[in-house]
Structures are given as C-alpha cells and as structure tokens.
Amino acid sequence: MAAKKKGKNTAEAVRELVQPLAAALGLSLWDVRFVKEGADWYLRIFIDKEGGVSIDDCVDMTHAVNEPLDTQDLMQGAYTLEVSSPGTNRELTRPEHFAACLGQPVWVRFIRPFADGSREVIGTLCTCEKDAVTLKNEQDETMTFALTDTAWIRLYDDDNLGGNEDE
Incomplete structure (x- = not known):
C-alpha cells in the first residue's frame, strides 16, 4: 500500500489500516491527521466510543497500531504517534x-x-x-x-x- 509521505493521502492510508484495529477494540475511529508542526511530523489518531474514551483505550489503540504502522511503512522518516479522544469540541470534517x-x-x-x-x-x-x-x-x-x-x-x-x- 503505497502512500505519499505527507498530507491527506497518508492520513487516508493510515485510516484504512487502523479502522479495523479500532473496531476490534470496541472503538470508533473519529479522525486521522498527519501534520507537520515546526520541524516535526505528528500522526494523530482520534478515537471515540459510547460513554467516552479512557486513557486505557488510548494505550490499547497505541499498542494495536504500532506494529502495523511499522510494518506497512506508510510514513518515511521520524514522526510522533498520538492517540487521543477528539474531545468535546471535536471538529466535524467527514x-x-x-x-x-x-x-x-x-x-x-x-x-x-x-x-x-x-x-x-x-x-x-x-x-x-x-x-x-x-x-x-x-x-x-x-x-x-x-x-x-x-x-x-x-x-x-x-x-x-x-x-x-x-x-
């Protein structure tokens, strides 16, 4: 699965990869963003579930996506992975x-x-x-x-x- 190094194509490729992993954990995938801030790249995965997301949900999702992300090598170079809730002021994009x-x-x-x-x-x-x-x-x-x-x-x-x- 080839993807561009940055931007929407990378985020969409990651979305396709991690969607079933989130579902297996009883989570819904709210959004995926691959953004550059200063000199650093961030892969942000926003998860949700009925009743709200706990820190344990974020940890479980992080563990679930680490190996597939490394194996698929969708992003070249270093990046920081962040898994969190979209929050109460979540952005509507899709x-x-x-x-x-x-x-x-x-x-x-x-x-x-x-x-x-x-x-x-x-x-x-x-x-x-x-x-x-x-x-x-x-x-x-x-x-x-x-x-x-x-x-x-x-x-x-x-x-x-x-x-x-x-x-």
Whole structure:
C-alpha cells in the first residue's frame, strides 16, 4: 500500500489500516491527521466510543497500531504517534461526523467575515448535504453556507471553549 509521505493521502492510508484495529477494540475511529508542526511530523489518531474514551483505550489503540504502522511503512522518516479522544469540541470534517451530530449545537468559523464583520456563528446543525451545511440560530432562523467558506466546524460546548480556537 503505497502512500505519499505527507498530507491527506497518508492520513487516508493510515485510516484504512487502523479502522479495523479500532473496531476490534470496541472503538470508533473519529479522525486521522498527519501534520507537520515546526520541524516535526505528528500522526494523530482520534478515537471515540459510547460513554467516552479512557486513557486505557488510548494505550490499547497505541499498542494495536504500532506494529502495523511499522510494518506497512506508510510514513518515511521520524514522526510522533498520538492517540487521543477528539474531545468535546471535536471538529466535524467527514460526512459521518455531520450525520452523527445532526441536531446538536455547532460552532463555525468562516474564512471571510460576514457583512456585519463577524467570522463565527453558533447554531444547531440541521443538515449537511454534499457541500452545504444548514444551521438554525437561537432566533429560529436558518442559515445555509458552503463548506468551502468555513475554516472549521466544531461541536459547541460552552463549558470547554478554548485551546484550539486559532487553528
């Protein structure tokens, strides 16, 4: 299974490799990211399960993926493996994320500001079809926008805002 050294193709190749390993542990694979930060590469595997992820789940997943990752050699060079929960402010990036979060509050940051100058909106996720998302705000007004207009979309949990706001 050949993959590019970095970027989406590597993350997708890793996703295909580790998905069955997560399932065997009773976990769902939320996301895989292969990113460069400074001079270092990070392979981040985000796992989830009903009732939440424990440190033991992360350790078990780490042990399960180490050998297959080394054997398949999907990444050339050194990288740091991180296995964790996506957290309460998890980013929605895949169709299955949006489907799982319908009816829940989300926080959207747009690439460009609206006419009123704001770049963020919070609302209830109503639909996500192909390339468009529809939210309903507190005034019960709907808003539809293209996914390509967003910097990110995350579950909204006002008790845990912060940390990754500037990504």
